[in-house]
Amino acid sequence: MPTKHYFTHDTFTLLRILHKEKSVDVYLANSDAFCGSVQDPFQDVFQEVAQKLPRSLKKLLITEKDVFCRTHDAQHILDFYWGAFTFRSGAFSGAKLFMWINHHMLQFGLCSGPVHKDKPWLQTQNNISIPKVSADEWLQDKRNNMEFSTTLTKDEVLSFKREQFVAFVVSTFEKIYTRLSIFDETTHTPRKNIHYPIKKCAADTHISYKKISMWLRAIRHKKHAIIYGPPGTGKTYLAERLAQVILNEKTGISTTVQFHSSYSYEDFIQGLRPQEDGSYRITNGTFLRFCEQAKQQDAPSVLIIDEINRAAIDRVFGELMYLLEYRDRSITLLSGETFSIPPQVHIIGTMNTADKSIAILDYALRRRFAFIPLYPDYSLIQKFSYDKKCNIKALTSTLQSLNNEISDQNFQIGTSFFLTADLADHIENIWRFQIEPYIEEYFFNELHRVERYRWNKICKKITQI
Structure with missing residues (x-):
């Protein structure tokens, strides 16, 4: 029967003993306890994290061998324990997703420095704080011992139950990879969008320059808009062209998602999702993943929601309804994380009025969006x-x-x-x-x-x- 938590007070007590007196005699006297309270639970949690990593990330990592450190040799004793998954190849070759624990903290994230079993780089971190850097800086200079990481105090570690802890580590690794993967693997710089001015948009859509300009002002001011009208009026086409104008020659991103009757809060925001091994873990939905990518770009980004009224919008959006009105505030998600919509994120929805008229939309939803009408233009x-x-x-x-x-x-x-x-x-x-x-x-x-x-x-x- 597994314990309620991976790590206990005994974990940190043993590590404190080793921290105070790093001798082989002390280690050997406590070796069984060390294995039972430090090494075994650490390896268990790290192996479970490996199982639950997204397939797209896991296939890039070496997770089967040389994952954990050696605890001691004839010369010295480690007063901490660590594990690391190394990237196989590509732009992140040599980088590692790591986790380590000592007598007062646990840290996990991504590092670019070397990991040697006999002289772990992590020894230098006990008393030194490595400054955080941008993904672009990290990719341009892997010679430096740079990292993206999350640090938990002893009390925070002990407060996590097993499933919560694994979900937190997995989601952090996933976020770090998402942050880095949006950079071009060859140039290591954000990709720029094409030049697409309002004049070109007006020509492509056969809508007047004045009207396109007016709609763009509304979208940029409100940050959320819905293009509505009957079928066959080119709502999606217009949304894509307006998004192109907003992204014009900048490094922002654009993604399209289509709502349907089965689309849920879990799909869009966050929720427990089944995994290949039959377990469940908290997984970010489309909108959170989009925001995670968008906030790395110092430029506007656009999420297009096609057929936005096909889903139960109030249920799909959940607490997002609050953030749509109060962009400068944040909410606490199911995972316990704090979330706010990045200021550069814009939402453009399309709505077929043959399915639902805006007259019957919830007023709370209507006041959060600018509504752009699009009717037949012969x-x-x-x-x-x-x-x-x-x-x-x-x-x-x-x-x-x-x-x-x-x-x-x-x-x-x-x-x-x-x-x-x-x-x-x-x-x-x-x-x-x-x-x-x-x-x-x-x-x-x-x-x-x-x-x-x-x-x-x-x-x-x-x-x-």
């Missing part, structure tokens, strides 16, 4: 460049007539269905298999209103040049 069909001729005027008038029949602008059909260069070759399939099923569903109890918009009724008008 001029886009006129401006688009097609490979073959098609009766664009007839198509436009037919679409306008159909949308007037629908009347509710939240359910009208957008123009992006028809913004394809080879429209003449695919217009029949688009209308039969995308437009007709949609209007059949909308007019499910008035199917007679659909009949005049069947393909066989409109095809001659649209295809006739």
Whole structure:
């Protein structure tokens, strides 16, 4: 039956004895107790950490051999115990994820200095504090004994239960690797985004420069925005282009996630997730992982949430609702960590009003976002460049007539269905298999209103040049 904690008061008592008198006689007199209270629990926790590391990180590490230190030889006794996983190759070759414990503290993290079994670098840390450095500095000069680490006092170590302690170590190793992995492995500098000015965005979206500028001001001011409108209006396309403008020539990052009915708080923020060995551990969700990467960049970053209203937003966001309104504050997560949204993070959501109108959204959610409307713009069909001729005027008038029949602008059909260069070759399939099923569903109890918009009724008008 495993004990409730890995380390006990006996662990630190034995290490204090060795710290006071580093002699072979003292060690041999306490060797059984040392193995039972220091060495064995340390190796147990480190091996369990190895099992629970994310596969993407574990495959880069040597975790099977030469992991732990030798406790003594004929010349000297160690008054601490350590273990380290070495990176196999690549930009982090020679770096190590380490953990060590002495009579008053435990420390774990990543170091770039050498680890020799007979002369561990960790001996120098008992009384010396190594200054923290940026990931970029660390990657550029591995000759220095640099580190990213977390230090726990004796009391903090003793307060952790077994599962909590392993989860904390694993999540710290994962965060450190995430922080370093966003740097280019060749140049060791953050990647820059392409030059994408507002003028280019306006040209690509066929939306006026003035309107794009106004929307960007709203996004930058509020930090959170939702582009809403009926299907086929290009909401996702616009969100991606606005994100490009925000990232313009800087080192920020952009990620897209799509919500759905099963999307949960655990997926987005943090929660207990099953592991390959059948156990569970606290794992960061999409948003926390994004923020961890974004805060390493001194530039705006954008998270795009596609179909944001497909999930139960209040449940998925949880305490994030508080932080969306109070950006300068923090919350305590399930893991016990303190979290706040980095100031450079922007959120752009897209919302299909055919699924849910903004009128029925929770007011608490509505006041936390800027809402950008995007309704059918028939001029886009006129401006688009097609490979073959098609009766664009007839198509436009037919679409306008159909949308007037629908009347509710939240359910009208957008123009992006028809913004394809080879429209003449695919217009029949688009209308039969995308437009007709949609209007059949909308007019499910008035199917007679659909009949005049069947393909066989409109095809001659649209295809006739």
